[in-house]
Amino acid sequence: MSAKHNNTSTLKSYVDSATGAVQNVVGSIIGSTGDEAEGRAKQQKADAEYDASHATAKLPGATITAEGVAKDDPNRTAGSWNQTAGSAKEFVGGLVGNESLKQSGREQNLAGQEQEARGQVKDYTSGLGDRVSGAVGSAAAGLTGDRVKQAEYQNQHDAGKTQQRGAEHDIQKQAEARQ
Template identity: 35%
Template sequence: MSDATSSNEPSKTTGNWNATVGSIKATLGDATGISSLSQAGNEQRAAGNAEYKMAQAQEYATGTADRLEGKMDRVLGAVTGDKEQEAKGFAQEEKGKAQQAANS
């Protein structure tokens, strides 16, 4: 599916996929009375939801790191008068804020 899947990193896309497929299996199992299908679906849905939450937490942490590193560069650039470093730091800080917002 994605690079995250091949490297065993949690993926929001894969997590959503498994949660959706699991829900469908559980619904079909419940409707047909096939308890093993229902159970497998519930397990797949739970695993998918857990993977999504793990990926979300990782992306939030990455956003936090970007935000802090950007702030340090921005402040250092301002103190030393290096406008380029200050601008790059500001951009990285904003990227981190956006990533945190998307994963909170």
């Protein structure tokens, strides 16, 4: 079995879930408990595939997924640091009554948020581009039988997916923190 068949896929999870749902309904209509059970099993497997496709572990400056490891854009790390340092300055400025330090901290925090967002956008769009060009290149190389190029393009796709998932993870985490 090639590495490609071991990769998780959101699209495949959607197709498998729909197939399982149809098999479940058909089994129910015709009274086949075996088909119903097999349909439910396909849906559960699709749910697990979807979850694995989106599973992301964040480290400082990097993202890890089932497909590999991707280094974050430096603006993401620097922006996060600037937010932390700015918040600290703002707190200390407020504590000691130094409006200048408080304002400086607020400005550094906001600049850090913008810097981190720029890095997230860059990682997301770069990752998406690598996923698309990797998938297209892999398919074309597969049609021509060039297994070496196909593997290279698959690696490009996987690295892009990891990079994109890392940005998505951070964006989601920030959105949840604002709620």
